[in-house]
Amino acid sequence: MINKEHFIYYFVLITVTFVGIFLLLQKNLSLSTHLAVALMITFFYILWGILHHLINHSTTLKIVLEYVLVGAVGFLFINFLLQNVI
Amino acid sequence: MKDILSHLFIPQESNNHRAKVLHHKNIFIFVVAFLIFQILFTQFKNTYPQVLGTTTDISPTKLLYFTNIERAKNNLNPLTLNSQLSSAAENKAKDMFLENYWAHFSPTGVTPWTFIKASGYNYVYAGENLARGFSDANSIVQAWMNSPSHRENQLSQNYTDVGYAVEDGKLLGEQTTLVVEMFGATPQSLAASKAKNTNSKAEALGTPNSIKPITGSSLLGATIKKPALNSSFTSRMVIFFLLSFFLLLFVLDAIFISKRKIVRIIGNHLDHTLFFCLIIVFVVLYSSGVIL
Numbered sequence: 001m002i003n004k005e006h007f008i009y010y011f012v013l014i015t016v017t018f019v020g021i022f023l024l025l026q027k028n029l030s031l032s033t034h035l036a037v038a039l040m041i042t043f044f045y046i047l048w049g050i051l052h053h054l055i056n057h058s059t060t061l062k063i064v065l066e067y068v069l070v071g072a073v074g075f076l077f078i079n080f081l082l083q084n085v086i
Numbered sequence: 087m088k089d090i091l092s093h094l095f096i097p098q099e100s101n102n103h104r105a106k107v108l109h110h111k112n113i114f115i116f117v118v119a120f121l122i123f124q125i126l127f128t129q130f131k132n133t134y135p136q137v138l139g140t141t142t143d144i145s146p147t148k149l150l151y152f153t154n155i156e157r158a159k160n161n162l163n164p165l166t167l168n169s170q171l172s173s174a175a176e177n178k179a180k181d182m183f184l185e186n187y188w189a190h191f192s193p194t195g196v197t198p199w200t201f202i203k204a205s206g207y208n209y210v211y212a213g214e215n216l217a218r219g220f221s222d223a224n225s226i227v228q229a230w231m232n233s234p235s236h237r238e239n240q241l242s243q244n245y246t247d248v249g250y251a252v253e254d255g256k257l258l259g260e261q262t263t264l265v266v267e268m269f270g271a272t273p274q275s276l277a278a279s280k281a282k283n284t285n286s287k288a289e290a291l292g293t294p295n296s297i298k299p300i301t302g303s304s305l306l307g308a309t310i311k312k313p314a315l316n317s318s319f320t321s322r323m324v325i326f327f328l329l330s331f332f333l334l335l336f337v338l339d340a341i342f343i344s345k346r347k348i349v350r351i352i353g354n355h356l357d358h359t360l361f362f363c364l365i366i367v368f369v370v371l372y373s374s375g376v377i378l
Contacts, residue, residue: 013357017364024368027219027376031260049357062110069113070358073332074365076120077325081372083128084321 009052016044024078034082042075095335097342105335120328131317138320139313141221142263146172146250148223149267153240153248156231160241163279168270170207171249175266177201178214179251182266188258188378190214202270210276211244213269218262220375221318226265229377236377245269246279326369333362 020041024034049067053059097103106112131138146167154164178201185192198214215236217226230236239245251266271279336355 010356010360014360014364017361021364021368025371027374030258045357045361052357065110066113067357069110069117070361072117073113073120074361076117076124077329077365078368080120080124080127080321081325081369083124084131085318085372085374 005055009048009055013045013048016048017041020044024082031082035079038075038078038082041078042071045074046071095338097339097346097348103343103346103348105339108335108339127317127321136313138315138317140318141312141316143222143312144220144226144252144263144265145223146252149227149250149252149265150248152224152227153267156227156240162241162243163246165245165248165269166275168207168247168249170205171202171247171268171270172251173249174198174201174205174207175249175251175268176253177204178268179253179264179266182264183253183255183257186258188216188218188376190216190378198268202268207247207270208272209270210273211242211269211271213239213242213245215239215267215269216378217265217267218257218376219260219373220263220265225375226377229375230267233377239267239269242269244271244276246271246275322369322372326366329362329366329369333359333366336362 020037023029023037024041029037046067050059050064053063092098093100094106097105101109107116127138150165150167157164178198181192181196181201182188185194187193191197199209199212202209202212215230217229220226220229227240230240247270249268249270252263254261254263256262257264336359340355340359
């Protein structure tokens with residue numbers, strides 16, 4: 001069962017990431033702008049994840065590292081697509 | 087073998103109740119390996135474009151063919167490929183690469199009409215559509231048809247002639263295929279078009295191969311590249327497969343842990359799942375074609 005606090009957390013996570021993806025799909029932006037947006041999505045994801053654990057008093061260095069690694073994987077995937085897909 | 091796979095992908099006691107491939111050390115190894123893969127992929131693409139490259143199939147004749155199909159659907163006379171307008175389009179494309187701009191008007195204030203006048207085409211009506219980053223002629227025409235202002239040009243009764251330039255180059259820091267489409271009508275061609283019997287529209291359409299291309303230096307050649315492996319498609323598939331693989335691991339992990347009621351201090355897998363799901367949306371929808 002997801003409580004109200006978690007619901008707000010996931011709602012914000014989905015909304016912000018979705019807006020980021022929407023910006024990435026805008027065709028009139030340059031590659032550097034797209035990369036900057038991808039980087040912002042990644043940073044938001046990492047910080048929001050850490051914040052979630054801070055609220056639940058479950059933050060550890062291992063958890064911070066996990067969000068950084070998963071964020072890095074996500075960013076690398078987006079970057080690879082931006083560089084190679086037409 | 088079964089034990090090894092289970093150890094790698096299923097949370098259990100042997101892997102501290104987390105799929106071995108999801109351990110931080112292994113995700114880090116994946117990040118480094120993927121970075122190396124990306125460098126090699128780019129190097130290979132640049133060195134052997136005939137093996138791994140972008141498949142493009144854009145030619146003036148195909149652009150004209152698909153444009154005239156749309157005009158025929160709207161009961162309009164077909165456009166004729168004109169060498170002077172193609173020359174104007176070629177000069178515009180060269181100017182865009184030289185001055186490095188993506189606009190109808192150059193940074194120094196040169197208008198599309200300047201190129202048309204310079205080509206010797208005596209116009210009463212003229213227009214311009216631009217496109218870059220597409221891989222085939224039909225996608226370009228469809229993108230123009232989906233934009234009201236470009237559609238207006240494509241379907242204007244005021245135009246009788248059209249010219250195209252298709253050129254590869256570096257624009258705004260990106261390697262791209264640039265397409266310039268210039269429309270026009272001279273007093274003579276407009277009068278002739280009005281007098282023309284509309285019943286001949288369908289007959290004049292032909293097929294992409296039946297349209298005779300204009301020969302000579304005034305028409306830029308087509309950009310047709312068919313490498314053994316399409317880098318664009320391959321990249322999309324690689325990322326799609328890897329994202330699906332990670333998503334499957336996160337879901338498996340969540341199912342097994344919740345089933346066994348194991349408490350762990352790790353990141354929230356629902357976060358990771360949502361994050362990767364949204365990236366999959368991007369993988370499916372992303373394309374770089376731009377029109378102006």
